[in-house]
Amino acid sequence: MMKMRQIAIYGKGGIGKSTTSANLSAALALSGRRVLQIGCDPKRDSTRMLMHGRLIPTVMDLVREKGDRDISLEEIVFPGFAGVRCVEAGGPEPGIGCAGRGIIATFQVLERLGALDSEIIVYDVLGDVVCGGFAMPMREGYAREIYLVTSGELMALYAANNISKAIERLSRNKKSLCRLAGVIGNARGTPGERELIAEFASRINSSLAAFIPRDPVVQQAELNRMTVLEFSPESAQAGHYRELAGTVTGEPVLTIPTPMEIGDLEELALSYATG
Amino acid sequence: MPAIPTRCDSVRHVGCAVSGALSVTTAVEGAFSLVHGPDGCSHQFISLLHSLQMDQGRPGIPRVGSSRLSEREIIFGGIPALSRALESVFRHHPSVIFIISSCIAETIGDDISEVVGDDSRVPVIPIPIGGFIGGGFASGVNEALIRLAARAPAPPREKSGVAVIGEKNLEFDADAQYLEVKRLMSLLGQSVTVRFVRSMPYESLVDLASARLAVLRDSSVQHAGKYLSDTFKLPSLPAFPTGLSGTRDFLEKAGNLLGCDGKAAAEKEHELQEEVLGSFRSLKGKKGRFGPIPYESLLFAKELANCSGIRIGGDGPVLSVPDPVPAGTAGVRRVLSHWRRIL
Incomplete structure (x- = not known):
């Protein structure tokens, strides 16, 4: 029986986690894998491109309407592009309640319904690890291979470094199964961006898993409510996502990260900014 | 700690x-x-x-x-x-x-x-x-x-009565403590008009604002006491009285704040205290010791032992003191009765 791969994509808000996750899931599915993508963000838009623009009902919507006992698998898992099965955790309205606790409750529902059954599960997790709830996929062993998405901008590196702190902290528990699998560079066009991200990855005891250049085709695909893999499968950008899928399904080196001190991180970013 | x-x-x-x-x-x-x-x-x-x-x-x-x-x-x-x-x-x-x-x-x-x-x-x-x-x-x-x-109405021009603040409602003998304070106030010719809060009707908030003096249960309600002082210009005594001299001091201070003769009330209370100590003459010369007790309780216990002639040594039975220390001369009588049973 093939080992289930449980991958989580973390990174600063707006850095392109959902775009990366959706295209990664599409590339994996097109290569013949059975893929489940779970959006863990109250914004609920992780799977939107896989669902051709449709915002699917979220697990939390259903819990709110029906309680957590009367939900069926068909109500929360939706087939998307290339057969990727899509789930959105959802959450409370902005400004009320506890979204972190919502993530925990979502996983309890998914577990009970046997939804977490796939060859590859891709978790797309909200911006930063803002509280224990958002670290839950890592803490409870749902997500075992963590990828950090970052650009060369200081704030994106800062968020990635923070998440590596969470992974390092969780790894102190001997039972912890979560490890850092790599850093994905999502270009914003800063000077020496690829090299900067590669060096950052190395400094936190990891490696650059992929570098996705900036390309207008991503925007065009999203405007057409598709992933790049569907909208422009022959494009160079689609090739980059396929390359990432190859890396992910290979044998990534899983490490316990060594987060950087903030001063060192600023110094590193500055050294590239000034050439 | x-x-x-x-x-x-x-x-x-x-x-x-x-x-x-x-x-x-x-x-x-x-x-x-x-x-x-x-x-x-x-x-x-x-x-x-x-x-x-x-x-x-x-x-x-x-x-x-x-x-x-x-x-x-x-x-x-x-x-x-x-x-x-x-x-x-x-x-x-x-x-x-x-x-x-x-x-x-x-x-x-x-x-x-x-x-x-x-x-x-x-x-x-x-x-x-x-x-x-x-x-x-x-x-x-x-x-x-x-x-x-904060829901109490604005204080009237003419103020009267005493407000008891912050009684410990989970204390088994809260009412006994209150009755002692009420008795002491009567020595000053004053009556307690509001127990804030014990068995208090909501409408009695008006009596809080109109009181002339607040007696706090103890220092744990000092923030509430400060609020009352700032809001209603209500002077306060920081705690129920404890011990022999403490009870007399309490009467004198209350008298000063209320503008009445606290000294006379304290002297009258002193007579009662002498009577109480007299009824415990049998304790004189007995030996006891104190266990680990809060500092305020220790001061109270030492005064009682000293005034009743109990010798404090290392090998006597442990003389316990309730926490909080019971109020007034009635509290003294209660603790001495307890010690007499032990000794």
Whole structure:
């Protein structure tokens, strides 16, 4: 029986986690894998491109309407592009309640319904690890291979470094199964961006898993409510996502990260900014 | 924590702020206290108060309810559940409704004042103490006293009477303590017009604002005392009196604040104290020792041992002192009676 791969994509808000996750899931599915993508963000838009623009009902919507006992698998898992099965955790309205606790409750529902059954599960997790709830996929062993998405901008590196702190902290528990699998560079066009991200990855005891250049085709695909893999499968950008899928399904080196001190991180970013 | 805990930092005053607030709000006659939190937050207090009331011959279930937060409300916010609970509380026709926020309600950012609308059926007083976020038991007591005092009307020109502030409603003999203070006030020709808060009708808030003097139960309610002083220009004595000289000092200070002859009252009390000590002559020359007790209790115990002629040594039986120390000359009599049984 093939080992289930449980991958989580973390990174600063707006850095392109959902775009990366959706295209990664599409590339994996097109290569013949059975893929489940779970959006863990109250914004609920992780799977939107896989669902051709449709915002699917979220697990939390259903819990709110029906309680957590009367939900069926068909109500929360939706087939998307290339057969990727899509789930959105959802959450409370902005400004009320506890979204972190919502993530925990979502996983309890998914577990009970046997939804977490796939060859590859891709978790797309909200911006930063803002509280224990958002670290839950890592803490409870749902997500075992963590990828950090970052650009060369200081704030994106800062968020990635923070998440590596969470992974390092969780790894102190001997039972912890979560490890850092790599850093994905999502270009914003800063000077020496690829090299900067590669060096950052190395400094936190990891490696650059992929570098996705900036390309207008991503925007065009999203405007057409598709992933790049569907909208422009022959494009160079689609090739980059396929390359990432190859890396992910290979044998990534899983490490316990060594987060950087903030001063060192600023110094590193500055050294590239000034050439 | 220091080696010898004072009354204020001993574990008696550490604990749940919700319980502290409830210990005040449940003592308002006809009030209903609604805890915005999971059932457990109110259950614990109801059980405690119910047992205490049964012991005191006051049967009946305390009027405490819960918004019954569960995981669903934690995720999506608990204000709708609180609104529903509040609506059902109105059906009990309370004299006043208190809403007290628990740890989790404050953690998820629920604002309990949201449910207090323009509805004038019954006064609704939010106490956003937030469980551990607001501090310990004493913080809950102070916050509840202050929130309630804020509803008192403006003080009249002519003031009269004495207000007793912050009685410990979970104390088994709270009423005995109060009666002693009431007796001492009568020596000054004064009457206690309001017990803020014990068996107090909501309407009696008017007596709080019009009082001439506040007597605080002890230093754990000093924040409430400061509020009353700032708001109503109400002078206060910081604690119920304890010990022989402490009780006489209390009378003198109260007399000064009230503009009456405290010295004469203290002298009269001294005569009573001599009588009391005389009835415990058999203790003279007996040997006892003190166990680990708070500093204030130790000072009280030393004075009593000294005045009654008990020798304090290393091998006598342990002479215990209740915490808090019982008030006034009646408290002295009570402790000496206890010691006589031991010795």
